[in-house]
Amino acid sequence: MDDNNELKLDLVHLTRLALENQSEDIRLFVARLVRKYRNTDSELAKQMELFLRNAPTRSNNTLRDTAKYSNSPTPLPVDEEMRLSLLKVFKDCPNSEPPLLSNDIKELLCQLIQERKQFRHLATRGLHPTRSAIFVGKPGVGKTLTARWVAAQLGVPLYVLDLTTVMSSLLGKTGNNLRAALNFAKQSPCVLLLDEIDAIAKRRNDDTDIGELKRLVTVVLQEVDDWPATGLLLAATNHPELIDPALWRRFDLIVEFKLPEELAIKEAIKRFSGSDYQNFEKWIEILTFIFKNQSLSDTERTIHRLRRTIALSMNYDRVIEELIKSSASELDRQMKIEFAILLAQQTHFSQRDISDFTGVSRDTIRKYVAQLSTRTSGQHYASKKI
Numbered sequence: 001m002d003d004n005n006e007l008k009l010d011l012v013h014l015t016r017l018a019l020e021n022q023s024e025d026i027r028l029f030v031a032r033l034v035r036k037y038r039n040t041d042s043e044l045a046k047q048m049e050l051f052l053r054n055a056p057t058r059s060n061n062t063l064r065d066t067a068k069y070s071n072s073p074t075p076l077p078v079d080e081e082m083r084l085s086l087l088k089v090f091k092d093c094p095n096s097e098p099p100l101l102s103n104d105i106k107e108l109l110c111q112l113i114q115e116r117k118q119f120r121h122l123a124t125r126g127l128h129p130t131r132s133a134i135f136v137g138k139p140g141v142g143k144t145l146t147a148r149w150v151a152a153q154l155g156v157p158l159y160v161l162d163l164t165t166v167m168s169s170l171l172g173k174t175g176n177n178l179r180a181a182l183n184f185a186k187q188s189p190c191v192l193l194l195d196e197i198d199a200i201a202k203r204r205n206d207d208t209d210i211g212e213l214k215r216l217v218t219v220v221l222q223e224v225d226d227w228p229a230t231g232l233l234l235a236a237t238n239h240p241e242l243i244d245p246a247l248w249r250r251f252d253l254i255v256e257f258k259l260p261e262e263l264a265i266k267e268a269i270k271r272f273s274g275s276d277y278q279n280f281e282k283w284i285e286i287l288t289f290i291f292k293n294q295s296l297s298d299t300e301r302t303i304h305r306l307r308r309t310i311a312l313s314m315n316y317d318r319v320i321e322e323l324i325k326s327s328a329s330e331l332d333r334q335m336k337i338e339f340a341i342l343l344a345q346q347t348h349f350s351q352r353d354i355s356d357f358t359g360v361s362r363d364t365i366r367k368y369v370a371q372l373s374t375r376t377s378g379q380h381y382a383s384k385k386i
């Protein structure tokens with residue numbers, strides 16, 4: 001690209017930011033220009049730097065800052081046909097419990113939050129914080145919960161735009177709805193979550209108006225591109241394979257949520273069992289095995305169901321026994337054997353009971369347990385039976 005064209009592009013970008021009143025973004029952009037032109041046109045760079053230095057700045061936290069400056073709260077946008085609110089609002093307390101996540105995801109999120117808290121520091125180096133991120137993962141692994149937690153840490157509300165709901169309104173109006181919601185979120189200090197962003201892609205396979213869908217994809221692409229650094233745009237999907245590669249590329253950060261690790265499962269059992277934990281604690285290894293390969297949302301649902309049953313029947317052991325039986329019935333052969341051995345090692349159940357629960361023959365259980373005890377003999381074996 002020649003210098004003239006590049007200058008024109010800078011001018012257009014600056015004009016847009018100025019007209020949108022995005023003063024923090026203008027500062028960042030000008031800081032970038034100063035560095036860009038320092039070598040080729042030092043006079044121009046100096047002049048811009050001078051303006052930059054003299055311009056009043058806002059505080060470090062741009063998101064919260066905008067809240068201070070906005071006079072009246074703008075009403076939430078509504079669907080034109082149904083007058084339904086397009087955005088769900090969450091205002092969580094910053095002290096709310098953090099989601100249970102693997103260390104690598106925790107680190108990514110901590111940096112995302114720190115970047116926003118140290119906006120000014122980044123700006124002095126011509127950098128702006130991560131503007132957009134996409135959360136990918138199976139249902140119930142904590143994508144929405146994490147978006148809520150991030151917003152709470154930043155001291156701003158989370159607005160959730162469920163694209164399935166937006167798209168279920170008359171297709172012709174979808175573009176307007178989407179634009180209204182996005183404009184609203186751009187103007188107010190918040191984190192915006194585009195939930196189920198794959199909904200647009202899914203609809204592309206229907207025989208609906210292809211032209212309208214293309215326009216929608218374009219709207220989303222533009223918005224992700226132009227999202228002001230003063231806001232944080234998040235998206236979530238269970239179907240990464242359906243996301244348009246052009247859209248995928250545009251997110252600053254991709255966060256992949258996996259099924260929980262053993263440590264997170266143990267923490268979750270503790271968290272979800274609340275005051276009943278003392279009754280669950282002795283079964284912790286068995287429960288951890290049962291909840292392996294499940295989302296924490298499923299784990300939470302099961303534990304709450306158990307707690308309700310226990311509250312009514314007061315028979316803990318019976319309730320756990322039922323859970324063991326029903327969980328074993330869903331396992332494949334190899335996992336059934338593993339489960340049977342774990343039960344033999346960790347519980348008071350007889351091999352006959354374990355065989356009944358798991359369908360693994362007593363001979364097989366005996367064989368594996370004997371093998372294991374030969375292997376562990378000589379070692380100090382400290383496992384305590386329930």
Ligand SMILES: Nc1ncnc2c1ncn2[C@@H]1O[C@H](COP(=O)(O)OP(=O)(O)OP(=O)(O)O)[C@@H](O)[C@H]1O
Pocket residue numbers: 098099100101137138139140141142143144145146237238295296297298300
């Ligand atoms: N990582 C987690 N840490 C703590 N709780 C969790 C976690 N994942 C799920 N949960 C529990 O499950 C509930 C549902 O999780 P959430 O709605 O965040 O899942 P999701 O990934 O957004 O699912 P979906 O793709 O269906 O929207 C949470 O409110 C929380 O109680």
Ligand SMILES: [Mg+2]
Pocket residue numbers: 143144145195236
């Ligand atoms: Mg969700």
